[in-house]
Amino acid sequence: QQRVFSGVQPTGNLHLGNYLGAIQRFVALQDSYDCIYCVVDMHAITVWQDPIELKKQIREVTAAFIAAGIDPAKHIVFNQSQVSGHAELAWVFNCVARLGWLNRMTQFKEKAGKDRENASVGLYAYPSLMAADILLYRATHVPVGEDQKQHLELTRDIAQKFNNDFGPSIASLGLGESFFPLTEPLIGGPAARVMSLRDGSKKMSKSDPSDLSRINLTDDADQVASKIRKAKTDPEPLPTEAEGLKGRPEADNLVGIYAALSDTPKEQVLTDFGGGQFSTFKSALVDLAVAKLGPIGAEMKRLVAEPTHIDAILRDGAARARVLADETLNQVKDIVGFVR
Numbered sequence: 001q002q003r004v005f006s007g008v009q010p011t012g013n014l015h016l017g018n019y020l021g022a023i024q025r026f027v028a029l030q031d032s033y034d035c036i037y038c039v040v041d042m043h044a045i046t047v048w049q050d051p052i053e054l055k056k057q058i059r060e061v062t063a064a065f066i067a068a069g070i071d072p073a074k075h076i077v078f079n080q081s082q083v084s085g086h087a088e089l090a091w092v093f094n095c096v097a098r099l100g101w102l103n104r105m106t107q108f109k110e111k112a113g114k115d116r117e118n119a120s121v122g123l124y125a126y127p128s129l130m131a132a133d134i135l136l137y138r139a140t141h142v143p144v145g146e147d148q149k150q151h152l153e154l155t156r157d158i159a160q161k162f163n164n165d166f167g168p169s170i171a172s173l174g175l176g177e178s179f180f181p182l183t184e185p186l187i188g189g190p191a192a193r194v195m196s197l198r199d200g201s202k203k204m205s206k207s208d209p210s211d212l213s214r215i216n217l218t219d220d221a222d223q224v225a226s227k228i229r230k231a232k233t234d235p236e237p238l239p240t241e242a243e244g245l246k247g248r249p250e251a252d253n254l255v256g257i258y259a260a261l262s263d264t265p266k267e268q269v270l271t272d273f274g275g276g277q278f279s280t281f282k283s284a285l286v287d288l289a290v291a292k293l294g295p296i297g298a299e300m301k302r303l304v305a306e307p308t309h310i311d312a313i314l315r316d317g318a319a320r321a322r323v324l325a326d327e328t329l330n331q332v333k334d335i336v337g338f339v340r
């Protein structure tokens with residue numbers, strides 16, 4: 001059975017990058033896979049989160065999933081902390097992963113910054129927990145933005161080392177040749193890495209201090225329009241072919257956003273707008289972004305106003321996830337040699 005797992009951190013400021021790189025693709029995969037979509041609140045606390053805000057943010061990410069079109073009745077939507085198997089499997093993986101592997105993780109280096117001694121142990125061990133999230137459900141495919149590629153490679157390394165280290169035990173229990181799948185990342189499309197609207201060399205991110213750098217999913221039409229109009233560009237007209245976007249990161253980013261929002265290749269966008277001025281293209285992009293994001297933002301606001309409904313979705317999803325998680329976890333305990 002092909003199974004998709006992915007997660008989004010409830011760290012506030014959900015933006016167009018999260019939508020195009022992840023959530024929009026989660027929606028599209030629902031017809032072809034069994035999907036598990038998780039609000040990864042335990043990842044969020046690897047950096048400080050205000051407890052009152054965290055609760056709101058967990059509900060907001062859940063609302064974004066539902067508003068974007070994820071069906072929580074057909075698939076599983078839940079928050080990570082309600083299924084304790086994530087933490088339990090992460091501990092086993094902490095003992096499988098090597099320090100040298102984690103030392104190479106660029107996201108830790110970026111997020112810890114210069115004051116590394118003061119970063120949480122959780123931030124360092126983040127990739128082990130992410131591997132546990134995925135492998136607890138033995139997911140075969142994980143849709144993510146390009147920034148998560150390295151963590152997905154580590155997940156495969158952990159799965160492979162577990163399968164090798166415990167090979168004889170797995171075989172003696174009759175659990176097949178390799179217990180964990182080598183999960184395939186699903187990364188791609190024109191918006192695998194949406195860049196900041198202020199600086200084409202930085203990715204659009206929740207933590208950028210400038211609100212003008214990102215389009216938030218809850219921005220109203222005026223905010224979306226003003227941010228796109230102020231987005232950095234260069235003085236040249238748009239090229240007529242994708243080749244001409246090389247060395248023009250801001251133009252490339254806006255064309256990629258248009259392509260992903262309209263579900264057309266970048267080449268088509270350039271056929272329609274190439275040779276013209278940015279102002280014309282930006283007006284069309286505003287119309288498209290408002291038409292696409294407006295209803296999602298409005299539905300998110302409506303859903304977060306009824307937290308009991310959202311909490312019921314998360315509780316129900318967690319109960320269904322727990323059944324799958326417990327099965328894997330019991331097998332892992334047997335494989336490792338724990339008594340239960």
Ligand code: AQP
Pocket residue numbers: 007008009010011017018019020021022143144145146147148191192193194195203204205206207208
């Ligand atoms: N700019 C982006 N372009 C495409 N995809 C992106 N994703 C994030 N930023 C972009 C994808 O969104 C999913 C959820 O991300 P996350 O919330 O788990 O964490 P993140 O990558 O840490 O998000 P941010 O916005 O970049 O936060 P900060 O500012 O804290 O670093 C993932 O699939 C991610 O790839």
